[in-house]
Amino acid sequence: MSASEFTDSVILITGATGSLGKKFIERALNELGPRSVIVYSRDELKQFELREHFGRDPRLRWVIGDIRDRERLFKAMHGVDFVVHAAALKQVDTAEMNAYEYVRTNVIGSQNVIDAAVAARVRKVVALSTDKASSPVNLYGASKLCADKLFTSANLDPHNRGTSFCVVRYGNVLGSRGSVVPLFRRLAADGKSLPVTDKRMTRFWITLDQAVDFIIDSFALMKGSELFVPRIPSMRVLDLVEAVAPGAVTHEVGLRPGEKLHEEMISTVDAVRTYQCGARYIMLPQCGVADEDLPTSGRLPDGFCYRSDTNDQWLSTEDIRNLLA
Incomplete structure (x- = not known):
C-alpha cells in the first residue's frame, strides 16, 4: 500500500502506547x-x-x-478505515500463572476487535502475532495462535460486508520495551554477571522500523486470510551479550516456564x-482459500520449517552492535 492509500483516512491502533504503536x-x-x-489503549x-x-498533534x-x-x-471503531491490532498480554511466564486473563485479552479481546471492525465496515485490519504462536508450548503462544485463527477466518463471516483481515508474525523486536538489552546494559554497568537463560539459545530479531515497514506493506499485499512472515535473521544469545557488554561474565538461569530454547515461525x-x-x-x-486459488510459484519444499536455529540468515556480534547503535 502506498502512502496515498492512507491519505485522509482514519487509522486506529489498539495497544498503541507500546513500542510498536509509538x-x-x-x-x-x-x-x-x-x-x-x-490511539486506543487502557493506560492513561x-x-x-x-x-x-x-506535542499534542491535532x-x-x-x-x-x-x-x-x-x-x-x-x-471507537466508528468511521475507521484501517486497524492495526497490537494490544495483547505478552509475558510468557506471567501467562502460565494467569492463564484466563490472557485468554480474555488475547482471544476474547481479539474477537471483539473483529466484531467491531465488521460492524463499522472497516476496510482492512492487520493483527500482530508472535513467533511463539507457531507450535506453541506456552499459554501466551497458544492464546496468540487462537487469535491468529480468529483473524484469518474472519473473512468467512457471512455478516462481513467488505472488511479484510490478515495477520503478521515476526520475532523479537530489537529496541522494544520488552527487550533484554536495557537489563544487560544496566547489569554490565554495575559490573554484575549477566543472566542467560541457556547459552545455546537463539532468537529471531527484527528492528522496530522493519516491523512497521512490514505492517504497512502487508496492508498493500493482503487480500484477506493471509498470515505474513518476514524473512529475518537469527542471533545467538551469547552474541547479543558480547555486542551489548563485551567480555561480560554470564551465568545460566535455565528456561522460564513455557520458554523455548529456539523459536519457530513456520512449522x-x-x-x-x-x-x-x-x-x-x-x-x-486450511479453509476459505480454494486449491485453484493457491499460488503457482514459491511453494516451500517438503519438510520445510522456519526456526531460529536452522535459519539461513544470522546476525554477527558486529551486526548486532551496529543495530543497537
Whole structure:
C-alpha cells in the first residue's frame, strides 16, 4: 500500500502506547497522511506521556479503552478505515500463572476487535502475532495462535460486508520495551554477571522500523486470510551479550516456564500451505482459500520449517552492535 492509500483516512491502533504503536504513529503522521490516528489503549499515564512526546498533534485522537470492552471498542471503531491490532498480554511466564486473563485479552479481546471492525465496515485490519504462536508450548503462544485463527477466518463471516483481515508474525523486536538489552546494559554497568537463560539459545530479531515497514506493506499485499512472515535473521544469545557488554561474565538461569530454547515461525505442518514471495512468506488457511486459488510459484519444499536455529540468515556480534547503535 502506498502512502496515498492512507491519505485522509482514519487509522486506529489498539495497544498503541507500546513500542510498536509509538513507532507506527510516528511513521503514520510523518509519511502516510491520515486524517486522524486513534490511539486506543487502557493506560492513561502512557497516553499522557505519548501526548507529550507528539506535542499534542491535532491529528491524534486519544481513547481510553480495553479490547475486552466490546461496547467501548464498537464506539471507537466508528468511521475507521484501517486497524492495526497490537494490544495483547505478552509475558510468557506471567501467562502460565494467569492463564484466563490472557485468554480474555488475547482471544476474547481479539474477537471483539473483529466484531467491531465488521460492524463499522472497516476496510482492512492487520493483527500482530508472535513467533511463539507457531507450535506453541506456552499459554501466551497458544492464546496468540487462537487469535491468529480468529483473524484469518474472519473473512468467512457471512455478516462481513467488505472488511479484510490478515495477520503478521515476526520475532523479537530489537529496541522494544520488552527487550533484554536495557537489563544487560544496566547489569554490565554495575559490573554484575549477566543472566542467560541457556547459552545455546537463539532468537529471531527484527528492528522496530522493519516491523512497521512490514505492517504497512502487508496492508498493500493482503487480500484477506493471509498470515505474513518476514524473512529475518537469527542471533545467538551469547552474541547479543558480547555486542551489548563485551567480555561480560554470564551465568545460566535455565528456561522460564513455557520458554523455548529456539523459536519457530513456520512449522512443517503450516509450511504445506505457505509460499515464499520475495522477502516474506505467505501462509494461507486450511479453509476459505480454494486449491485453484493457491499460488503457482514459491511453494516451500517438503519438510520445510522456519526456526531460529536452522535459519539461513544470522546476525554477527558486529551486526548486532551496529543495530543497537
